[in-house]
Structures are given as C-alpha cells and as structure tokens.
Amino acid sequence: MAAVTRPIAVVGPTATGKSDLGLDLAERLGGEIVNIDAMQQYRGMDIGTAKLPPRERRDIAHHQLDxxxxxxxATVARYQAAAVADVEAIRARGAVPVIVGGSMMYIQALLDEWAIPDTDPVVRAKWESLLAxxxxSAVHEALRAVDPQAAATILPTDGRRMVRALEVVELTGAPFAASAPQIGTPRWDTVIVGADRETGxxxxxxxxxTDRMFDAGLVDEVTALLGHGLRDGLTARRAIGYAQTLAHLDGEYDLAEARERTFIGTRRYVRRQRSWFRRDRRVHWVDAARADLVEHVLALVEARAMD
Incomplete structure (x- = not known):
C-alpha cells in the first residue's frame, strides 16, 4: 500500500464517521490529513464542529484546522490556495494526502480546480446589508430578478450563498452557473470515497x-467565543449549533429548543450534502457501518492505484 501516492478524499454527509475513517487510512498509508470542513478552520470552535482534539489525532499531521x-x-478562495499548497507539500514529502470533510463547495474548489471569481468588499457589503x-426573502427576490436559474437552484434559506451569487453576477455580468467548475478527472487523480449510512x-x-455537544459544554464554548468577537464574524456565527446557541443566549428560546433546532438543522444539512455528493459519479460510495470498512476502502484504493 505504501506505493499509493495519489490523494484520497473521504467525503459525504456529516456524522457518518469520516474523521475516524480518514485517520485509519492515514495511519495505514503513511498519510497526513487535510481538513475540508469549513467550520473546523476556526480556532476555538471545537465542540460544535466535532473537531478531533489533538490527543485523538494519533500523532498524524493535520492541516487546515485552527x-x-x-x-x-471563511472563503472558498482562501481555502483553495492554502489546501492546494498543503497537498502539494505532503506529496513532495512522499506521504499520502488524506482529504477529509463534507463542505461541498470547498471540495469542488480543491478537486476540480475551480477558477473562483474575485470578491469585491463594496459589492459584497451591499448584498450583505440587504440580507441583514x-x-x-429580500436577497432571494433580488437574485430572482437578475439570475432566475440561480434563484431556482439555491435554497431560499441559504442567504450567504445567494449573497455570493449576487456578487458574482454583478462582478462578471454572467449568470452564477457560468462560474461553476467543470466535473472531470479530479485534481491529482484523487480517489474520492463517499461515506454514508442508512438514513434512520x-x-x-x-x-x-447533538446531545453530546451540548452535554460537553457547547454553551460555554460559545460564551467564551463571544469574548473573541464571534458576533462580528460573518460566517462563524452562522455555523449550525453556534447560531442556535447564540439565539438561546439572547433569550429567543430555551436550551431544549436550541438542541432541537441544532438537530433539525444538522439533519437538513445532511440531506443537502447527500443530494450534492450523489450527483458526482466519481465518488466510490461505501457503507460506513460495515465491519470491514477500512479493509474495504484500502482494497478500493489499491485497485485504483493500479489503473
């Protein structure tokens, strides 16, 4: 197995067990982990993102955490540049990059060499102001006026993505879809493994x-992050679990409802992830519940190494 040099990406819905699988693969192949979960990039956002603590990382190097x-x-463009550099450096060391996470647009940016349109602070601020x-509903109506296709395909509750679509349309003069990456052979000929489980x-x-996060001190974590400017961030404060906990601290609803809303939000996000990843025919799907999961994936990787 040591001869395998191409990267392996372990993707799929939240809570399927990607982190453990990624660690097992990195341990067996002599690899290093490259995080591809957008919210795990944030320092201090540990409990609510299910970030592996250092003591559980098996002395395996992790990149793009904290x-x-x-x-x-958090921007796709910043992540793309940094993660590409990480993967190239890992390969130069003769190790196997094991890319692990479920942030959909980040994965496309990294593996499909997405030429991401520039951002403009003034234009972005205008649409962020409309959202605020x-x-x-306001940004959805604005998007529908200039790009009906984008308005029809982006979830009407996904304010941040609609803001980005409006920004891209204004800056490029073209529909948002025109900047989408082309799906082909993944960068570095990466083997893409999709981990999933039966829905129930x-x-x-x-x-x-969700229960473990709140029991482990998510409210205390969010309270501490308020002292580091959590409310001032555009992306961190909107993360699932953090947004609901902030609302609880603001008195909008009690702790039990914060838990329930976090569960519902995570489940809804998982459905989106599953729909997104299932459209990608390059993904080799595995049942993360199978007893021989690691051996099964290693066999799959070895077969691809012989292509």
Whole structure:
C-alpha cells in the first residue's frame, strides 16, 4: 500500500464517521490529513464542529484546522490556495494526502480546480446589508430578478450563498452557473470515497452527536467565543449549533429548543450534502457501518492505484 501516492478524499454527509475513517487510512498509508470542513478552520470552535482534539489525532499531521479567528470570513478562495499548497507539500514529502470533510463547495474548489471569481468588499457589503436588513426573502427576490436559474437552484434559506451569487453576477455580468467548475478527472487523480449510512441510523447518530455537544459544554464554548468577537464574524456565527446557541443566549428560546433546532438543522444539512455528493459519479460510495470498512476502502484504493 505504501506505493499509493495519489490523494484520497473521504467525503459525504456529516456524522457518518469520516474523521475516524480518514485517520485509519492515514495511519495505514503513511498519510497526513487535510481538513475540508469549513467550520473546523476556526480556532476555538471545537465542540460544535466535532473537531478531533489533538490527543485523538494519533500523532498524524493535520492541516487546515485552527487557521482562522472567528472574526475572519471563511472563503472558498482562501481555502483553495492554502489546501492546494498543503497537498502539494505532503506529496513532495512522499506521504499520502488524506482529504477529509463534507463542505461541498470547498471540495469542488480543491478537486476540480475551480477558477473562483474575485470578491469585491463594496459589492459584497451591499448584498450583505440587504440580507441583514431584509432577510433571505429580500436577497432571494433580488437574485430572482437578475439570475432566475440561480434563484431556482439555491435554497431560499441559504442567504450567504445567494449573497455570493449576487456578487458574482454583478462582478462578471454572467449568470452564477457560468462560474461553476467543470466535473472531470479530479485534481491529482484523487480517489474520492463517499461515506454514508442508512438514513434512520444516521439520524440517530446526529441526535447523539447533538446531545453530546451540548452535554460537553457547547454553551460555554460559545460564551467564551463571544469574548473573541464571534458576533462580528460573518460566517462563524452562522455555523449550525453556534447560531442556535447564540439565539438561546439572547433569550429567543430555551436550551431544549436550541438542541432541537441544532438537530433539525444538522439533519437538513445532511440531506443537502447527500443530494450534492450523489450527483458526482466519481465518488466510490461505501457503507460506513460495515465491519470491514477500512479493509474495504484500502482494497478500493489499491485497485485504483493500479489503473
């Protein structure tokens, strides 16, 4: 197996067990982990993102964890440049990059060499202001006026993505879809493994994960992050679990409802991830519940190495 040099990406819905699988693969192949979960880039956002603590990383190097303050905006472009450099450096060391996570646009940016349109602070601020003042309905109406296709395909509750679409349309003069990456051979000929579980069982894992986060001190974590400017960040404060906990701290609803809304939000996000990844025919899907999961994936990787 040591002869395998191409990267392996372990993708799929939240709570399927990607982190453990990624660690097992890195341990067996002599690899290093490259995180591709947008919210795990934030320092201090540990409990609510299910970030593996250092003591559980098996002395395996991890990249793109804890690289942003909560006041900074997580962007696909920044991640793409940094993660490409990480993967290239890992390969230059003769190790195997094991890319692990479920942030959909980040994965496309990294593996499909997405030429991401520039951002403009003034244009972005204009649409962010519309979102803040008028809510998602206002930005959805604005997007529908200039790009009906984007308005029809982006979830009407996804305010941040609609803001980005409006920005791209204004800056490029072309529909948002025109900047989408072309799906072909993944960069570095990466082997893409999709981890999933039966829906009912995955829902149980999401429920357990949510309860563990709150029991482990998510409210205390969010309270501490307020002192580091969490409310000032455009992306960090909107993360699932953090947004609901902030609302709880603001008195919008009690702790039980914060838990329930976090569970529902995570489950809804999982459905989106599953729909997104299932459209990609390059993904080799595996049942993350199978007893021989690691051996099964290693056999798949070895077969691809012989292509």
């Amino acid at each position: 690289v942003l303050d909560v006041t900074e905006t 003042d008028g809510g998602v 069982l995955l829902d149980e894992r999401i429920r357990l994960r």
